[in-house]
Amino acid sequence: MTRREYLALSTAGALAASDAAAKEVDPIINAAEHAWVLHDERFPINSRLSNCPNNRPDREYSMEHILSQMQLYKIDKVVISHVCYYGTDNSYPAYMLKQHPDRFAAIGLLVGYRLHAPGDPENPARLERLVKEQGFSGLRLSPIYDRDVVWMNDPAVYPLWKKAEELGAMFNIFLAPHQISQVADMAERFPGVKIVIDHFAMIDIRRPDDEGIDQILDLEKFPNVYIRTSLHNPSKEEIPYRDMWPYLRRVYDRFGPQRMLYANFYELVVMKDIIPFFTSEDKKWILGKTAAGIYHFAS
Numbered sequence: 043m044t045r046r047e048y049l050a051l052s053t054a055g056a057l058a059a060s061d062a063a064a065k066e067v068d069p070i071i072n073a074a075e076h077a078w079v080l081h082d083e084r085f086p087i088n089s090r091l092s093n094c095p096n097n098r099p100d101r102e103y104s105m106e107h108i109l110s111q112m113q114l115y116k117i118d119k120v121v122i123s124h125v126c127y128y129g130t131d132n133s134y135p136a137y138m139l140k141q142h143p144d145r146f147a148a149i150g151l152l153v154g155y156r157l158h159a160p161g162d163p164e165n166p167a168r169l170e171r172l173v174k175e176q177g178f179s180g181l182r183l184s185p186i187y188d189r190d191v192v193w194m195n196d197p198a199v200y201p202l203w204k205k206a207e208e209l210g211a212m213f214n215i216f217l218a219p220h221q222i223s224q225v226a227d228m229a230e231r232f233p234g235v236k237i238v239i240d241h242f243a244m245i246d247i248r249r250p251d252d253e254g255i256d257q258i259l260d261l262e263k264f265p266n267v268y269i270r271t272s273l274h275n276p277s278k279e280e281i282p283y284r285d286m287w288p289y290l291r292r293v294y295d296r297f298g299p300q301r302m303l304y305a306n307f308y309e310l311v312v313m314k315d316i317i318p319f320f321t322s323e324d325k326k327w328i329l330g331k332t333a334a335g336i337y338h339f340a341s
Contacts, residue, residue, distance in 0.1 A: 068326075069118040071333040073270060074214075074240070074305035076125035077134060079104050085137070091129035093156035093187065099127060105138045111307050112145070118330070121305075121337050122148040123182055123214060130157050136176045143177065143340035149214050150178045153202065155187035161198030166205035173209045179337040180212035180236075185221050186244060194224035195231075207234035212336055214270070216240040222257045229264035236336050238268045238303070241275040242293075247285060248278070255289050262296045268336065269293050271304050271313060271328065282312040291319055299327035303336070 079085050080102050089095040108120055122135040128151070135148035150172050153160050158168065172178045185194050193199060194217075206213065215225055215237060222243055229237055239261065245254030261267045271290060277283035294302065299320070304313045313320070313328060320328065 069330040069334060070116065070310070071303070071330040071337075072112075072115075072117050072120045072305055072307060072310070073238075073303045073333045073337070074123045074272070075103075075108055075120050075307070077103055077105060077108060077122050077138060078125050078127050079134065085128070085134045087127045088129070088131065091131050092127050093129050093151065093154070093184075094126035095156070097126070105141065109142070109145070115307055115310055117307070117310070119145055119147065119334075119339055121179070121333065122146055124149060124151045126151070132172060132176070132178070135178070139177045145339075147179045147337035147339050148177070149180050149182045149212075149337075152181055153199075154184050154193075160193040160196060160202075163201070165202045169202060169205055169211060170209060173211050177338065177340075178211075180206060180214070182214040182216060182240075184216040185224070186216050186218050189218055189221070192224065194221065195227040199228075200231075203228055203232040203235055207232050210234075212236040212238065214238045214240055217243055219243050219245050219254045219257055222261065225267075226261060226264065229261065229267050233264070233266050236266050236268065237264075238270050238336065240270050241272045242269070242286070242289065245276050245289070247276055247289065255292060259292060259296045262301075265301075268301045268303060268332065269297055271302055271309075272306060273309060273312065274306070281308065282316050287317065290317065294319065294324075299324040300332055302328045303332040304328050 078099060080099065087098065112120060122138055124132055124135050128134060130152055132150040135150065138146045139148055152158055152168050152172065153165055158165055169181065213235060217225065225237060239258065243258055258269065273283040273286040273290065277286045279285045314325060
């Protein structure tokens, strides 16, 4: 079953809950959606800035579309994870924050592959402007695109992490399993920086546990590390990604719901109504309360 088919079948049923039931898990926060437009001259996609220049979209995923999806799925707020198409041009999520500060939070792109060099001394000031002037919650760092380069815990990057600690900014980190030790080093060195691990660190569930999930579980000892429950990337199955449930259960048992957060419209039904081991109280955290304590939404 495809995502489209799954959504068509499930929306009318599982998401047609009463308003009273919906309030049991309020606020519902989708902790990661990309956003981009193709036909608005204010927000052009420039391949020179992009950190995925060979990957261009053929359709829009606009603010208006996201708002419509939020209404459909009864989602209160969304975190915009700035898309690679724009690279260091963070103007579209900044625009979204300005238009709907109570509905959106955002994490930007500044540092890493085809972006500003990790050791660029201007990076702390860039982060400060993004947070103080434009209202971003922090950055998405993607060392997964630099698999053979050790930069996440290079001393040259310490000033960026220190500035994040001063600002109360956070980092979403998109990485490969062999890079987890770099994040562990920085989590310990800068305990005031909240870190969200994206996509289960792209573990290969066909490989031994000590090459993947065990390394994620080892991060539990750092209270500033959180796990985003995006199941679709590591999964080898169609939605509802049942082959990932044992790994989700191990994260749940180790980290607890207060350090887990959900993302993506098409996984809401999975997390809200299908996973068998979440309690009603767990869902309040995983579907929104955890994210509300990490990302900056206007009240």
